[in-house]
Amino acid sequence: AGAAVAAESSTGTWTTVWTDGLTSLDRYKGRCYDIEAVPGEENQFIAYVAYPLDLFEEGSVTNLFTSIVGNVFGFKALRALRLEDLRIPPSYIKTFQGPPHGIQVERDKLNKYGRPFLGCTIKPKLGLSAKNYGRAVYEGLRGGLDFTKDDENVNSQPFMRWRDRFLFVAEAIYKSQAETGEIKGHYLNAT
Incomplete structure (x- = not known):
């Protein structure tokens, strides 16, 4: 399920398409790098997913959140999903200029x-x-x-x-x- 979330919110789709060969999908795909069982909960897991920064428009909160949560919360392959934590690298944070007015x-x-x-x-x-x-x-x-x-x-x-x-x-x-x-x-x- 973690890999499915990573794929659905990056380069994955439900079928192979001819345009897949026009780019290096491996370079742009999200990766589920760890899964832990939720203590005391049956059939519940925490999946750790990482994405290449190239997937996100610099300085766009809207793009960041729609990319990460936009598609997957309607993803039929999962019974339930919750975003628990979001860690943003300092290099990406620096692309945000802050509010236009103080x-x-x-x-x-x-x-x-x-x-x-x-x-x-x-x-x-x-x-x-x-x-x-x-x-x-x-x-x-x-x-x-x-x-x-x-x-x-x-x-x-x-x-x-x-x-x-x-x-x-x-x-x-x-x-x-x-x-x-x-x-x-x-x-x-x-x-």
Whole structure:
């Protein structure tokens, strides 16, 4: 099972294809290098899997996680699977530049100094119309929040498209700023 996970999350596929011969699959395949039984658990094991760094885009958290866990959690060959630990080599960590803006940039944008920011994630995270989402943003900002933010599950679902959310949130920000005399913000999920 460990080898199957390593293969499924790297170069493996369910059948041989003619393009396999066009590259050195051995160079790019994940490897299960150790397996241990879980103490006190029958038919449960810890598999240690390693991947060549060339499989991952430099500086991309999204690529890293989708490469490692994207395919295998729906893998029919396994009854259950859990990621217990992830160790990232320093050479790969160095490819991440960190957030594009630091806390000082955010303080400058919101004109808030000498105190913690006060913000929240809009709830319920899924199901609100764009208009009601904007209303929740407005009420929070008018009530004293410095910013609001989208939950990571909020994208562009049929009940609330990204563009509509953007327009209602922008209206909420402008209206709350006019009423409070403070700069307000919202962090939109655009992934």
